[in-house]
Amino acid sequence: MEQKVYRTELTPLSFLERSALIFPDKTAVIHGERSYTYQEMAERVYRLASRLRALGLQKHERVAFLCPNTPALLEAHYAIPAAGGILVAINNRLSSPEIGFILQHSGSKYLFVDHEFFPLIEALNLEQLTQIIRIDDSGAPEDPYEQFLAAGTPEPVKSWLEDEEETISINYTSGTTGNPKGVMYTYRGAYLNALSEVIESGLNSSSIYLWTLPMFHCNGWCFTWGVTAVGATHVCLRKVDPSHIWELFESEKITHYNGAPTVHIFLAHHPKAHRLEQQITVTIAGAPPSPTLLAQLKQLNMRPIHVYGLTETYGPYTVCEWHEEWASLPQEEQARLLARQGQGYVTAERARVVDPNMQDVAWDGATMGEVIMRGNNVAKGYYENPEATARSFEGGWFHSGDIGVWHADSYIELRDRAKDVIISGGENISTIEVEQTLVQHPAVLECAVVAIPDETWGNAPRHL
Known part of the structure; x- marks a missing residue:
């Protein structure tokens, strides 16, 4: 194939390469008493990638991780695709049978498991796995994961990527009925969504991002790649402990964190909650936040950014962009406007609200319809499930199953899940x-x- 001077395939792996080049001595990762510079992070990633290659990992083979928000899982977001594999980050809140299904359905060849979650796999049939690597999360030389890295080499491996629409990761949804479905993300989609997160949350090289959001969830809404893109600092967190988080806000000078409304509620009502001297940007999604919660966050000097999306849209797809003229409105009205889901990200197409015939509903803030999306921020389908893919992508759009209204200013607002509307x-x-x-x-x-x-x-x- 002829080399095109004007094109390279989009890949979020380039973010780490760039930050290691420009910010080699800057702190990339903090985890308790441990920290790694961007140069050290890159070398650890390359060691993991080269070790998997040496063991015989083939292109597009799946590599599963069952971990909390530790450096190992962050490194996996770069090392697995760098090695040519596909990352399967498993929800560590699932039951053993659900984890077993994901491992079987994805056909994962390698499994990395944090010591805390080893009991979840002990009763499973894991015959299809080539190797299981335990992660003690100690950083000590005797940690099996550290030994695995030590056997690799710190130089980059040759890329096998040919097309930016190849699959970089598979994220399994947890439906209320039936088995989870594996949502396939592309290199292109991950790259573009990560940059959108940078734009919408205002990340830069001075930012310090706290990992309150699970990295297994939509690859951490692509912040696993976005934070690195600008050379910001990742602060890892094994579990969401509100007391510890309030301590980290000040000890690590946190500038950003993300989470579902429940996480923000825990923090806003914790005994240690107080108005912060340094403002923190908090991105909120997962369920529609109440205007009451948004107002409470602002009182704590937290700048809420309300976004909306699904696993099938790399996490956030729309954002409720702030309008300066809203600042003159009463606080209650500001919060009400900010509680809406807004419109598509910079890299996304406009979200629509349609009737059963796929026709746009009236922009009156009252007529309800289904929210649909398409474009760069929509996954390419469900792994080994063409029937579910065809259903969800009927008519050339992704059908969210969420019911909303369309306001006169183009912003959408959710009313319910289709199955949850009470008649x-x-x-x-x-x-x-x-x-x-x-x-x-x-x-x-x-x-x-x-x-x-x-x-x-x-x-x-x-x-x-």
């Missing part, structure tokens, strides 16, 4: 709207609204 007496009731009303009461910290059978209305809402 009572023939009327649709949005559980999100009821929940957001309830949490306005000072005695309510968090709530969930579900449907229960009702003799008169068929269904009726009930809060938990």
Whole structure:
């Protein structure tokens, strides 16, 4: 194939190469008492990649990791694709049978397991695996993972990447019914989404990012690559401990962290919570945050960025971009506007809200329809599941299954999951709207609204 001077394949691995070149002595990773510079991080990544190559890893073979947010899992996001493999970062909150299914379905050849989660695999049939590597997460020479790295070489391995649309990772969704589906991310999609995260969250080389969001979740919303892209610092975290996090905010001078509303609620209501001297940018997604929570975060000197997406969209796909004119509005109104899901990222197409015939609903903030997306920030399908891929991508768009409305300013706002809308007496009731009303009461910290059978209305809402 003729070499094109004007094109190279997009790959997030280039982010580490660049930061190791430009910021070799800058701190890349902090994990407790340990830290690594960008040069050291790159060498560890290359050791892992070369070791897997030496053991016979073939192009596109799957390598699974079952870990908390430790340096090993961060390194895997670079080393596995550098070696030519496909990363399968497994949700460590799953049961043993679910983990077993993912290992079998993905056909993973290698499995790296943190010591904390070894009991989850002890009863599984792992005959298809070539090797299991234990990670003690000590950084000591006797740690099996460190021994594995020591057997590799610190020089880059020759890239096998030919097309940026090749699969870089498979992320398994946890559905409420049936087995998890493996969502395939491409090098191109991961690269572009990572850059969008940089843009939307305002990351730069002075940023210090705290890993409160699981790296196994949509590859950490691609922040695993985005933080590195600008030479910022990763602060790893084995578990979400609000007390410890409040200490890290100040001891490590944290500038950014991400999480679902529950994580932010824990932090906002912790006894150590106080207004910060240095503002922290907090990206919030996973479930629609209440205006009440957004207002509380701002009072703590946290700048909330509200984003929305799914595993099938590399994590965040839309962002509720702030408008300067909102600053003159009452705090309650600001929070209400910020609670909307907004519109597509810089690298994404406009999200749509459509009726069952795929026609746009009215931009009136009231007519409900399904949120659909397509483009750079949509995964290329489900691994070994063409039927599910065809269903989700019907009509050339990804069907989210989320129900929302479209406002006159082009911003979308979620009302519910399609399966969660409560139909009572023939009327649709949005559980999100009821929940957001309830949490306005000072005695309510968090709530969930579900449907229960009702003799008169068929269904009726009930809060938990």
